[in-house]
Amino acid sequence: MLDKLLAANFKLSSLMVWIGGAGLIGAAIMVTIDVFLRDVFLVTLGGADEISGYIFAISTAFAFPYAVLHRANVRIDALYIPLPPFVRSILDLVALVGLAVFFFPLTWRSWLMLQDNIGFWTKSITPLQTPIAIPQSLWFAGMVVFCLTVLLVFVVALTRLLRGDLTGVHDIAGVPTLDEEMQSGDGGHAG
Amino acid sequence: ELDTLNLKVVGTWGNLSNWKVNEGPFWNETMPEKSGGKITADAVPQTDVGIKGFEVMRMLKIGVFDVAHGVVGYIAGEDPVVEGIDIAGVAQSWEDVRGSAEAYWPIMEKQFEETYGAKLLAVYPFPSQMLWCNAEVNSVEDLTGKKVRVYTTSMGDLVEGLGGTSVTIAFAEVVPALEKKVVDCGITGTMPAYQAKWYQVATHAFPLRVGYSMSFAAMNLGTWNRMSDETKAFVEKMMEEYNESAWKNMIAEDEMGIICNTGQGGTCTVGEPGNMKLVELSDADTAARKKALEEVVLKRWAERCVEKAGESCIDDWNATVGKITGVTAPKP
Amino acid sequence: MLGTTLIILIVLIALSIPIAAALGTLGLALDQIFSGGFLWRGLADNAWQTSIEFLLVAIPMFVLLGEILLRAGIAQRMYAALVQWLSWLPGGLMHSNIGACAMFAATSGSSVATAATVGTVALPEVEKRGYNERLFLGTLAAGGTLGILIPPSINLIVYGLLTDTSVPELYLAGFIPGLILAGLFMVAVILFCTFRPSLDGDKVETSWLQRARVLPDLLPPLGIFLVVVGSIYAGIATPTEAASLGVVAALILAACYRSLSISMLREAIEGTMKTTAMVMLIIMAAIFLNFVLGMIGLTQALATFITSLGLTPFQTLLAVIVFYLVLGCFMETLSMLITTAPIITPIIVGLGYDPVWFGILLMVMLEAALITPPIGVNLYVVQGVRGSGPMSDVMVGVIPFLLAMFAMVALLVGFPELALWLPSLFY
Ligand code: NA
Numbered sequence: 001m002l003d004k005l006l007a008a009n010f011k012l013s014s015l016m017v018w019i020g021g022a023g024l025i026g027a028a029i030m031v032t033i034d035v036f037l038r039d040v041f042l043v044t045l046g047g048a049d050e051i052s053g054y055i056f057a058i059s060t061a062f063a064f065p066y067a068v069l070h071r072a073n074v075r076i077d078a079l080y081i082p083l084p085p086f087v088r089s090i091l092d093l094v095a096l097v098g099l100a101v102f103f104f105p106l107t108w109r110s111w112l113m114l115q116d117n118i119g120f121w122t123k124s125i126t127p128l129q130t131p132i133a134i135p136q137s138l139w140f141a142g143m144v145v146f147c148l149t150v151l152l153v154f155v156v157a158l159t160r161l162l163r164g165d166l167t168g169v170h171d172i173a174g175v176p177t178l179d180e181e182m183q184s185g186d187g188g189h190a191g
Numbered sequence: 192e193l194d195t196l197n198l199k200v201v202g203t204w205g206n207l208s209n210w211k212v213n214e215g216p217f218w219n220e221t222m223p224e225k226s227g228g229k230i231t232a233d234a235v236p237q238t239d240v241g242i243k244g245f246e247v248m249r250m251l252k253i254g255v256f257d258v259a260h261g262v263v264g265y266i267a268g269e270d271p272v273v274e275g276i277d278i279a280g281v282a283q284s285w286e287d288v289r290g291s292a293e294a295y296w297p298i299m300e301k302q303f304e305e306t307y308g309a310k311l312l313a314v315y316p317f318p319s320q321m322l323w324c325n326a327e328v329n330s331v332e333d334l335t336g337k338k339v340r341v342y343t344t345s346m347g348d349l350v351e352g353l354g355g356t357s358v359t360i361a362f363a364e365v366v367p368a369l370e371k372k373v374v375d376c377g378i379t380g381t382m383p384a385y386q387a388k389w390y391q392v393a394t395h396a397f398p399l400r401v402g403y404s405m406s407f408a409a410m411n412l413g414t415w416n417r418m419s420d421e422t423k424a425f426v427e428k429m430m431e432e433y434n435e436s437a438w439k440n441m442i443a444e445d446e447m448g449i450i451c452n453t454g455q456g457g458t459c460t461v462g463e464p465g466n467m468k469l470v471e472l473s474d475a476d477t478a479a480r481k482k483a484l485e486e487v488v489l490k491r492w493a494e495r496c497v498e499k500a501g502e503s504c505i506d507d508w509n510a511t512v513g514k515i516t517g518v519t520a521p522k523p
Numbered sequence: 524m525l526g527t528t529l530i531i532l533i534v535l536i537a538l539s540i541p542i543a544a545a546l547g548t549l550g551l552a553l554d555q556i557f558s559g560g561f562l563w564r565g566l567a568d569n570a571w572q573t574s575i576e577f578l579l580v581a582i583p584m585f586v587l588l589g590e591i592l593l594r595a596g597i598a599q600r601m602y603a604a605l606v607q608w609l610s611w612l613p614g615g616l617m618h619s620n621i622g623a624c625a626m627f628a629a630t631s632g633s634s635v636a637t638a639a640t641v642g643t644v645a646l647p648e649v650e651k652r653g654y655n656e657r658l659f660l661g662t663l664a665a666g667g668t669l670g671i672l673i674p675p676s677i678n679l680i681v682y683g684l685l686t687d688t689s690v691p692e693l694y695l696a697g698f699i700p701g702l703i704l705a706g707l708f709m710v711a712v713i714l715f716c717t718f719r720p721s722l723d724g725d726k727v728e729t730s731w732l733q734r735a736r737v738l739p740d741l742l743p744p745l746g747i748f749l750v751v752v753g754s755i756y757a758g759i760a761t762p763t764e765a766a767s768l769g770v771v772a773a774l775i776l777a778a779c780y781r782s783l784s785i786s787m788l789r790e791a792i793e794g795t796m797k798t799t800a801m802v803m804l805i806i807m808a809a810i811f812l813n814f815v816l817g818m819i820g821l822t823q824a825l826a827t828f829i830t831s832l833g834l835t836p837f838q839t840l841l842a843v844i845v846f847y848l849v850l851g852c853f854m855e856t857l858s859m860l861i862t863t864a865p866i867i868t869p870i871i872v873g874l875g876y877d878p879v880w881f882g883i884l885l886m887v888m889l890e891a892a893l894i895t896p897p898i899g900v901n902l903y904v905v906q907g908v909r910g911s912g913p914m915s916d917v918m919v920g921v922i923p924f925l926l927a928m929f930a931m932v933a934l935l936v937g938f939p940e941l942a943l944w945l946p947s948l949f950y
Pocket residue numbers: 627628629630631632633669670671672673674675676
């Protein structure tokens with residue numbers, strides 16, 4: 001049952017990443033067209049920057065579950081690596097709790113914010129007048145899937161720990177070793 | 192006997208004079224002094240805590256702050272009624288602006304209480320906003336086809352109504368955009384234009400008043416209700432004094448802003464003056480402005496406002512701001 | 524207040540909690556301790572405003588741009604061409620590494636993307652040609668850091684956003700120091716290889732005919748540079764828009780090379796989104812922490828503390844440089860930039876230093892942070908691309924380049940015109 005859920009979560013997160021990525025490429029094309037029209041024909045689509053901001057917000061939120069499942073969170077492992085596997089497994093669970101401590105309240109507050117923005121039907125103050133609730137509800141959906149993913153990964157890791165399957169815990173929640181990073185095929189990080 | 196209070200206060204932009212001259216000194220010095228140390232504040236400008244102004248009222252409502260200073264234009268998206276105090280291009284003189292603010296106060300006060308659970312404490316301006324162009328703009332007619340950087344809905348409507356194209360880019364990107372003619376004109380306040388060195392890249396100061404960045408101070412209603420009557424009365428009295436001095440300071444600052452950008456009309460006391468050409472508005476310009484207002488700006492604002500608040504919104508506005516400034520918002 | 528903050532942060536990081544969670548949890552804890560627990564109610568409004576910030580859209584755009592150039596084989600061709608032109612110097616291919624990093628940096632806004640891209644292309648050569656592995660790895664990790672100094676640069680955009688400094692001016696200011704630093708890296712390689720010839724590898728056979736023949740391979744990166752940087756000064760686009768133009772240009776180039784396909788795009792998107800998600804989790808948390816630090820008055824307390832030390836402006840500057848050097852060992856660079864720039868920059872500017880100049884100095888300090896252990900992201904990137912062997916190789920290999928960075932800091936402090944001359948021509 002848990003494994004099926006996890007497999008479904010992996011699939012869903014990939015799908016969300018592709019949607020978000022396609023959106024970003026679309027945003028790049030839209031901005032390019034806007035720049036071109038503005039410089040050549042002195043007209044503007046109006047709000048290309050604002051729309052790409054929304055696409056950016058949605059696509060990043062859509063990518064959060066993928067980042068958790070692929071263990072892409074930056075963790076400082078200087079003290080972690082020398083520890084015995086059992087203690088490391090505990091720390092892996094603590095790391096997930098850490099994510100929950102910050103991002104669960106954030107998502108809860110987001111729900112209250114979204115309710116307000118639906119209730120008042122708040123619009124952006126720009127010429128575009130976007131009803132904020134539209135992009136925000138998609139963003140919120142991403143945050144919810146993100147929280148559920150953290151929860152699921154925690155439950156899976158905990159059951160594996162209780163079974164004594166430390167390798168299993170590492171595979172789902174540990175800090176990736178360099179070999180694993182290699183196989184995943186990219187260096188991560190943008191700074 | 193006053194209550195002992197420590198208020199969390201957020202102000203407007205830390206680099207602009209409203210914070211430096213009005214808000215900061217008031218909360219950090221005047222208020223504690225006059226209350227005999229009873230009412231103190233942790234006051235910070237929004238720029239120091241990395242917030243943009245859109246979220247200020249929501250944060251006030253949910254109790255993140257006790258008192259918030261903010262700009263009406265930033266909350267217009269939630270509330271077209273409040274937006275009515277600072278619609279682009281309506282008021283053109285300080286007399287009209289002050290008159291409108293006083294006439295519209297009861298409407299705003301009610302709106303703040305109902306929409307944001309907040310007690311309105313003050314309504315005061317920034318230096319007036321006008322157009323700064325790196326192009327030969329000597330009349331409204333010259334705006335035809337010009338790209339103007341705007342940042343609010345009604346500014347965009349005004350520019351469109353006057354025949355220009357509205358462009359939205361970030362404030363930080365305006366100076367290079369003006370210089371490279373990515374945009375022809377930008378809109379900002381007189382002193383802020385000087386402080387952000389727009390005078391170095393723009394040539395024409397076009398004094399059609401686009402707005403006054405009408406600002407407010409408001410207190411979370413929960414905080415307000417917890418105060419004793421005596422404290423409430425004291426705070427209200429203090430805020431009245433605050434309001435008076437804020438208006439006085441900003442009007443002086445506005446005049447200085449024009450002097451500093453153009454080098455005309457007096458001595459710039461805050462730095463080297465620029466030498467932009469100060470355009471004079473003609474009767475034709477005024478006529479064009481009123482036409483754009485009634486046909487585009489006010490028409491669209493009226494649609495937004497009626498959708499949110501019903502037709503009384505238009506009647507209220509025409510009876511107050513409209514009457515003072517001599518324009519009429521049409522009913523949709 | 525300062526002490527409590529530091530202790531909580533150190534404990535969270537020592538527990539190997541994800542940086543994003545550590546910064547966010549610290550913010551929540553400080554709110555509970557010093558502000559009565561009201562600030563967390565603003566979490567969502569804060570996060571949403573950060574999430575839709577147009578200037579940050581440049582982050583995924585630059586990462587995507589790099590992914591496309593790599594997957595279209597454009598980076599590989601560029602490297603091969605630079606080998607023909609630069610490898611006659613003592614140190615051979617290591618100069619091509621630095622040259623390729625500098626050139627890729629001119630198309631990419633990210634140091635890590637630069638190190639990862641050039642590293643992927645260059646590393647197969649190290650054994651083939653008998654180079655000293657440590658120094659070779661060092662050129663890649665250090666050369667990659669040029670990504671944030673030579674325009675375009677995500678970090679300069681973020682610095683501009685946080686400190687209200689003009690990004691086009693910052694870009695111009697970063698140009699000459701970027702080239703000088705690349706030059707200093709090359710000088711370091713020449714010095715080491717002249718005194719210890721065993722560090723060098725086999726010579727690459729080349730001829731002027733071959734050199735001429737590969738020149739066209741340098742055109743695509745040059746074209747991207749013209750699009751993402753040139754468009755800003757030609758008055759066509761803003762720096763943020765320029766990043767989007769770069770993505771479209773890269774897509775067009777990939778199509779010209781017949782390497783544009785759905786599967787290629789899918790790989791590029793997965794890599795880009797994973798990186799962007801990770802960075803944005805950190806940025807969201809860091810900006811909330813900033814908000815809390817400002818509201819509880821810690822930011823001002825720190826500024827007051829530094830002023831109260833009664834140091835001269837120059838001494839303060841030195842203290843700030845040392846502070847960044849130490850902090851840079853332990854912190855990821857973007858989080859470091861976001862949490863410190865709004866506090867430190869006003870202090871430095873208040874002392875009479877130029878904000879544009881300080882932005883460039885800060886970039887060099889961030890570059891050093893990228894290659895100082897234990898938290899030096901570029902070290903891990905290069906080691907990650909390499910895939911085997913001890914980590915210490917890379918850490919030793921970057922030492923000469925770290926020294927070059929110190930020299931660069933000294934040059935910038937001694938001759939601020941290095942950064943300010945080019946912008947002064949335009950602004
Ligand atoms: Na770069």
